[in-house]
Amino acid sequence: SQQGEEDPQALSIQEGENATMNCSYKTSINNLQWYRQNSGRGLVHLILIRSNEREKHSGRLRVTLDTSKKSSSLLITASRAADTASYFCATDGVGSGNTGKLIFGQGTTLQVKP
Amino acid sequence: DAGVTQSPTHLIKTRGQHVTLRCSPISGHKSVSWYQQVLGQGPQFIFQYYEKEERGRGNFPDRFSARQFPNYSSELNVNALLLGDSALYLCASSLQAINEKLFFGSGTQLSVL
Numbered sequence: 001s002q003q004g005e006e007d008p009q010a011l012s013i014q015e016g017e018n019a020t021m022n023c024s025y026k027t028s029i030n031n032l033q034w035y036r037q038n039s040g041r042g043l044v045h046l047i048l049i050r051s052n053e054r055e056k057h058s059g060r061l062r063v064t065l066d067t068s069k070k071s072s073s074l075l076i077t078a079s080r081a082a083d084t085a086s087y088f089c090a091t092d093g094v095g096s097g098n099t100g101k102l103i104f105g106q107g108t109t110l111q112v113k114p
Numbered sequence: 115d116a117g118v119t120q121s122p123t124h125l126i127k128t129r130g131q132h133v134t135l136r137c138s139p140i141s142g143h144k145s146v147s148w149y150q151q152v153l154g155q156g157p158q159f160i161f162q163y164y165e166k167e168e169r170g171r172g173n174f175p176d177r178f179s180a181r182q183f184p185n186y187s188s189e190l191n192v193n194a195l196l197l198g199d200s201a202l203y204l205c206a207s208s209l210q211a212i213n214e215k216l217f218f219g220s221g222t223q224l225s226v227l
Binding site for chain 1: 210
C-alpha cells in the first residue's frame, strides 16, 4: 500500500497561472521529495525537503512541509506548457530500516494549456 | 554522461513465462532500486541493492528476485508471470544507499497476456 495521498488527482490550468499540489503521508519521515513524470516514463527528481525544514525554493518551485499535519505542498509558479506531467511526492519513512525505500503517492496529473 | 539505461524498453510475455529486465546505473552510482508502476498509480518499491547486497525488499512475492553485479548493473527476474504483473518497471540509481535523490531510467513496459 502507498503511504501518500495526493490532492487533487488532476489539475488543469492556463499557461502563466500557478499550480498547487498537496501530499499527505502517514508515518514519520526524514525527508520528502517531489518527482515529475512525463508520459508514463522515467521520473525526474525535482526537490527534497528535510523534516526539520518548513519551506524550500528551487527556481519556479516552492515546497512546504508541515510535519505536524504530515502534509506537503508543491507550488509551480508561472506555469508553462512544458510543465504538463504527473507529479509525485515520495517519503523515506523513518523506521524503514535504512533500506533506502521510497514510498510514492498516487500522483497529481497537471495539464497546462497554452 | 549516460543516464540510467534499461533494457528492453517493451516486452510482451504470456502467463507462466519468466522475464529478465536489465539496468545499468549512472557511472559511479552504487545503489540500484527497482520499482513497479501500475497504470494510474505511483511507483511501488520492489528491491534495493547497494554494493551488491540486498538492502531492502518491498511487499512482493518470491517470484520476484534481483541481483547486482560487480559493475553495479542489475537484473530483475520475475517467474511464473501473472496478468497482474503487467506494469512499467523502473530502475533507479543513486550515489548512496539512502535514497535522497533517485535517478530513474525510462523503464521497461511489460505486458503479460
